[in-house]
Amino acid sequence: MTIPSGMTEATFADGLAAMRDVVGAEWVFDQPADLNTYRDFYSVFWGEPEERLASAAAAPANVEQVQALVRIANERRIPIYPISTGRNLGYGGSAPVLSGSVVLDLKRMDRVLEVNEDNCSCLVEPGVSFFDMYRHLRESGSKLMMSVPDPGWGSLVGNALDSGGGYTVAGYRGHWEAVCGIEAVMPDGELLRTGMGALPGSETWQQYRLGIGPCLDGLFRQSSLGVVTKMGFWLYPMPESMLSASVSVMRFEDLEELVRIANELEYGNVFNGMPGFSSPVLARENPIVMSMVPEPEVMNAMVAETGLPAWSFASNFYGPERVVREQWAYMQSRFAHIPGVRFAETGFVRLPLTPEDMERIHKPRFGIPSLEIFSVGSRGYGDFNPSDGHIWFSAVIPRSGQGIIAANRVMRAECERLGLDLFMFVPSVTCWTRSFVLFAAVPVYKDATRNRELRDKVREVIATCASHGWGEYRCPPAFMDNVMDAYSFGEHKLRRVNEAIKDALDPNGVLSAGRYGVWPRHLREGRGA
Amino acid sequence: MTTRRDMLKWGAVLPALGTGWHGAFAAAPQGLDALVLDTRYPGALDLADASMPVWRFAGDVTPLWTGHLSARWKEPGHVLGGITGSDALFVLETLAEHRGRRVVSRLALDLPRVNGVQAYRWIIAPHHPSVTA
Numbered sequence: 001m002t003i004p005s006g007m008t009e010a011t012f013a014d015g016l017a018a019m020r021d022v023v024g025a026e027w028v029f030d031q032p033a034d035l036n037t038y039r040d041f042y043s044v045f046w047g048e049p050e051e052r053l054a055s056a057a058a059a060p061a062n063v064e065q066v067q068a069l070v071r072i073a074n075e076r077r078i079p080i081y082p083i084s085t086g087r088n089l090g091y092g093g094s095a096p097v098l099s100g101s102v103v104l105d106l107k108r109m110d111r112v113l114e115v116n117e118d119n120c121s122c123l124v125e126p127g128v129s130f131f132d133m134y135r136h137l138r139e140s141g142s143k144l145m146m147s148v149p150d151p152g153w154g155s156l157v158g159n160a161l162d163s164g165g166g167y168t169v170a171g172y173r174g175h176w177e178a179v180c181g182i183e184a185v186m187p188d189g190e191l192l193r194t195g196m197g198a199l200p201g202s203e204t205w206q207q208y209r210l211g212i213g214p215c216l217d218g219l220f221r222q223s224s225l226g227v228v229t230k231m232g233f234w235l236y237p238m239p240e241s242m243l244s245a246s247v248s249v250m251r252f253e254d255l256e257e258l259v260r261i262a263n264e265l266e267y268g269n270v271f272n273g274m275p276g277f278s279s280p281v282l283a284r285e286n287p288i289v290m291s292m293v294p295e296p297e298v299m300n301a302m303v304a305e306t307g308l309p310a311w312s313f314a315s316n317f318y319g320p321e322r323v324v325r326e327q328w329a330y331m332q333s334r335f336a337h338i339p340g341v342r343f344a345e346t347g348f349v350r351l352p353l354t355p356e357d358m359e360r361i362h363k364p365r366f367g368i369p370s371l372e373i374f375s376v377g378s379r380g381y382g383d384f385n386p387s388d389g390h391i392w393f394s395a396v397i398p399r400s401g402q403g404i405i406a407a408n409r410v411m412r413a414e415c416e417r418l419g420l421d422l423f424m425f426v427p428s429v430t431c432w433t434r435s436f437v438l439f440a441a442v443p444v445y446k447d448a449t450r451n452r453e454l455r456d457k458v459r460e461v462i463a464t465c466a467s468h469g470w471g472e473y474r475c476p477p478a479f480m481d482n483v484m485d486a487y488s489f490g491e492h493k494l495r496r497v498n499e500a501i502k503d504a505l506d507p508n509g510v511l512s513a514g515r516y517g518v519w520p521r522h523l524r525e526g527r528g529a
Numbered sequence: 530m531t532t533r534r535d536m537l538k539w540g541a542v543l544p545a546l547g548t549g550w551h552g553a554f555a556a557a558p559q560g561l562d563a564l565v566l567d568t569r570y571p572g573a574l575d576l577a578d579a580s581m582p583v584w585r586f587a588g589d590v591t592p593l594w595t596g597h598l599s600a601r602w603k604e605p606g607h608v609l610g611g612i613t614g615s616d617a618l619f620v621l622e623t624l625a626e627h628r629g630r631r632v633v634s635r636l637a638l639d640l641p642r643v644n645g646v647q648a649y650r651w652i653i654a655p656h657h658p659s660v661t662a
Contacts, residue, residue: 026657026658026659033631036626037626037627041619041623085627087623107627131594131595131599135595135599153620153623153624363591369591370589370591371589371590371591371594371620372589372591374589374590374616374617374619374620375587375588375589375590375614375616375617
């Protein structure tokens with residue numbers, strides 16, 4: 001068994017015994033076959049001594065048990081690592097950042113505590129999966145729609161805490177943006193409620209996010225400061241319809257104008273669905289991989305030769321049919337001055353969805369969780385050719401035409417120089433409304449030599465992107481220190497303030513050590529090594 | 530109640546069936562509560578033995594999960610056999626472990642790969658006390 005570094009076996013065994021007393025022996029796991037669940041199947045350290053492994057796991061059933069487990073850990077300085085369902089494959093899965101941690105598996109806390117139809121909100125426990133919530137909404141006859149990631153097997157709470165994203169409406173598809181009200185067990189075992197939840201008797205916990213004073217919700221995003229046990233979300237009223245459309249332009253030079261107008265229309269609420277920016281002519285060989293953006297005259301010649309648009313902007317409108325059709329008509333008028341512009345209505349669906357609709361739609365765009373992506377975009381366990389999985393590289397870049405072109409060229413050139421494979425590359429993901437995210441899927445292997453090379457290459461890419469002012473918003477544990485290093489303004493003031501908060505709230509450093517580059521004082525020097 | 534003896538039995542029976550398609554389907558092992566067949570592999574539509582529920586799907590586990598397994602795997606028991614691509618098995622195994630279940634038998638089949646995906650024959654059985662009791 002891997003036990004926490006610097007801890008005696010006796011102390012650790014005593015801690016596990018105390019945890020068994022709290023949750024029951026059957027809900028504490030310390031056997032290798034059980035702990036397999038808590039490995040990161042996409043780890044870039046797979047099978048190496050540095051692979052981050054849990055020493056044990058405990059699965060509490062309620063808030064009181066979480067409090068008791070945190071206190072037990074604190075008293076013995078046992079590192080613990082909470083997970084909701086641990087499904088963020090490509091960003092670490094259910095494995096702890098610090099080897100030897102006891103995973104606090106919150107899967108048994110799976111109650112939908114409230115759905116308020118009038119307030120369009122819900123309050124859930126961390127073990128509630130998107131599938132659970134979808135079933136709850138449909139079985140209860142709810143008129144609400146949630147936003148889901150793809151795949152949709154994770155937890156609402158866990159995904160929001162990781163800043164996951166969906167595919168639906170602005171203000172909802174950035175899942176952290178839709179959070180309203182958090183309850184968390186703090187490292188000392190006490191319970192904190194943020195926003196209006198701090199006011200006993202308040203009926204507005206899921207209505208007003210800020211409460212009074214500094215907004216503390218951010219303490220729990222990608223953090224190591226608390227175990228979130230309840231979270232409120234705003235939900236979108238089920239729309240009457242959804243219209244999809246595209247605006248395509250035929251010249252390299254038109255991208256800047258395309259993005260500028262699209263941004264204005266989105267920020268002005270002329271459309272509310274997730275937009276997409278692509279280059280049909282550069283993705284003609286692989287729709288999920290944009291090749292290097294060439295010089296303007298070369299790209300324009302490619303357009304002339306193939307007849308494919310240089311750039312395309314896809315937009316989605318959710319709302320009453322009369323409204324979305326008017327919005328689409330207005331949108332067309334705004335782009336009409338671009339020479340050669342093409343407009344296309346690519347889909348129109350009335351809700352509720354029919355069985356026939358379900359066969360043809362991209363379900364996550366309607367808030368419907370799905371696992372389909374695994375059958376089209378991922379290799380399975382036991383099939384390691386050509387890759388054993390992937391990690392995500394997700395850098396925030398400027399939301400402009402130049403942002404797309406610069407990020408494309410820099411990333412493409414770096415990958416070519418380093419020999420780094422990508423099996424998905426989209427420089428303009430728009431889960432978040434005010435920036436693009438350069439999204440790349442990097443294959444990982446069950447081969448230590450290849451993974452060592454891979455890690456070195458990814459670190460170089462992180463540094464290169466940082467030199468252009470592009471930082472990752474989320475990353476696998478192997479690179480959390482590197483990414484946090486890149487946020488270096490003021491001699492790393494961001495990290496130093498995070499560390500000061502960590503020291504104040506978790507002086508024994510038991511909770512989620514090392515998560516997103518924030519280490520407790522006793523591990524800071526070696527960064528957990 | 531699912532016993533350790535049951536799990537060993539199920540784990541042992543599949544390899545004896547051989548790794549070819551017809552061997553895989555000729556005699557589904559006794560004791561399974563349902564069988565999952567991945568229709569991406571030729572032959573999955575031909576299985577006539579319907580002594581147990583047979584759920585067919587084409588690689589996307591979603592309908593299998595929402596329609597059958599999500600509810601059944603919350604309750605004790607339910608041993609599931611399957612012949613699927615490794616991608617689907619990966620998803621099912623992850624979901625199973627979350628619900629106190631484990632792959633107790635896994636065997637690569639001598640079938641042509643479909644889109645590079647290897648076919649496996651497998652059994653998932655409950656192991657945690659919360660679903661074996």
